Amino acid sequence: MRRSPRGPAIVNAVDLSPVRCNCFCPGVIDTPLARGHFAAGEDRGARERELTAPQLVDRLGCPEEVARPACFLASDSAAFITGAAYVIDGGALAWRGVKG
Incomplete structure (x- = not known):
């Protein structure tokens, strides 16, 4: 990959330097950041249910x-x-609804 004075960028220029470029798009994942977000509310369970x-x-x-x-x-x-x-979100993007 080549440096750019404009900041980070990925450009796939096959004829110059072949670079594979894929991405993954995670949903609500059990991480310290997510746990901190849930704990910051009055009702941890309600915040988690709202996001899932x-x-x-x-x-x-x-x-x-x-x-x-x-x-x-x-x-x-x-x-x-x-x-x-690759969307890794438990089906949120596919569903686009809210379960009752």
Whole structure:
């Protein structure tokens, strides 16, 4: 990758230097940051339910559930995958609703 005076950027210029560029888009994941957010409210359970309600999978995601796809995308097994976005959000984007 080449340095740019304009700041960080990824450009896929196959004829100059081939770079695979994929991304992962995590949803609500059980991390210290998320736990701090839940604990900052009056009702920790209510805050967690509010954020997980739009998901089809009725729980917080685990860090490993994001790490595995990220490691796969960085591996030789994904050598022909580029320009893709992998949504790891328990089905929130697919569902776009709220369970009753």
